[in-house]
Amino acid sequence: MQGMQLRSLVSLGTTVFVALVVACNSGLVDHEGSCPSGSTCEGSDDGGANVDSGTEGEHCTIGSLPGDRACVPGFGKAGTPITIAAEGEGCLGCFTAFEACKVDVAGTNITITMATKTCPPAGDRACPAICAIPKTTCTLPALAAGEYRVQFSNESKGVRWRTLVVAADGDTSCDLTQPGLPPAELDTTKYSKTCTTDEDCVAVASGSTCGACGVCPSTAIAKTDETAYDAEVRRLTSQCSFPDEVPACAPCPPAEARCQAGACVLSK
Secondary structure, three states: OOHHHHHHHHHHEOOOOEOOOEOOOOOOEOOOOOOOOOEOOOOOOOOOOEEOOOOOOOOOEEEEOOOOOEEOOOOEEOOOOEEEEEEEOOEOOOOEEEOOOEEEEEOOEEEEEOEEEEOOOOOOOOOOOOOEOOEEEEEEOOOOOEEEEEEEOOOOOOOOEEEEEEEOOOEOOOOOOOOOOOOOOEOHHHOOOEOOOHHHEEEEOOEOOOOOOOOOOOEEEEHHHHHHHHHHHHHHHOOOOOOOOOOOOOOOOOOEEEEEOOEEEEEO
16 A cells, blocks of 8 residues: 555544443443452453343343444454454443454455343342443454455444454554543654665655544655555554544645655655
């Protein structure tokens, strides 16, 4: 992917942040902190996070979780299960637990379905006085090397998706930023700018990757580092929250990567 195409990538690429906003009876608590007795704030695709799910034999309902934000590695490791981390906003519902993730792989398209199971207890039992921030993980099966499109089953089609590139030397997981915080900004100073000719350079963006219209190129780096740069773009944009619909966006102003005095620069 050329750096000039970053606006398109950021405008369409996204992630699967579990945006479950449910009213509870108190303010937010950090899911990394301790939970009250009898409650668990974290879940996984092995069983999920249980917040008092009632007693056996009571009627339970299954609900889906809208996708919004998650973390996908810049490169996933081939032939090894890959963990997708996801967090939610707001509160996990009363007497609600995460259900196991369902992962469907159809060619190069991967669909993740996340759900909750709510089991209200018998009688007039009040909701626990806690607001637990949902946190869970889903595990993708071992994949062959290649490029995949990953999307949650209840996301807006064509708007919330991300690219997962699987390679022999990839990673098996990706860490999310703290709840409510955007991903780190693109730091292009760590990439080489060494060049001999203009063909050795590529225009790239820097800074935040989470704009609704994407970001336009603002600097240039050596093409030898373009693969590593693209991987960082995929990892960071996978953690962004985007609107349900892509707004009308103006094109980026003309810009061209050039080699001047042995260093790549952006010429506008």
